[in-house]
Amino acid sequence: MGYSSKCYLGFSEPGYTLTFDIPNNKKLESFYKNLEIKLLKIKAKTYLTKDSLMSEIYFKKTYRNLNKFINYKKYIDPKSKFVSYQSLRLGIK
Numbered sequence: 001m002g003y004s005s006k007c008y009l010g011f012s013e014p015g016y017t018l019t020f021d022i023p024n025n026k027k028l029e030s031f032y033k034n035l036e037i038k039l040l041k042i043k044a045k046t047y048l049t050k051d052s053l054m055s056e057i058y059f060k061k062t063y064r065n066l067n068k069f070i071n072y073k074k075y076i077d078p079k080s081k082f083v084s085y086q087s088l089r090l091g092i093k
Helices: 026-041 056-062 067-076 085-089
Strands: none
Touching: 026 067
């Protein structure tokens, strides 16, 4: 992947990227919870643009500049007018 992104919520870091498609069925949520446990052990990060299931705990452990982003968001959006379902799920308030 090259160098780490300077963006607060950037995805790129030195290493490899792996993509796979998982069927959306009744087992997906359980599968993903177990996958997150394994991903944390190897210090892997999930790409926010492709995310729909990431837990708040996993997000906070893998995006190290999150606090910088939250502080900047508070500065430019003090009344929290800009929110999304994803930002609420991941604890970006």
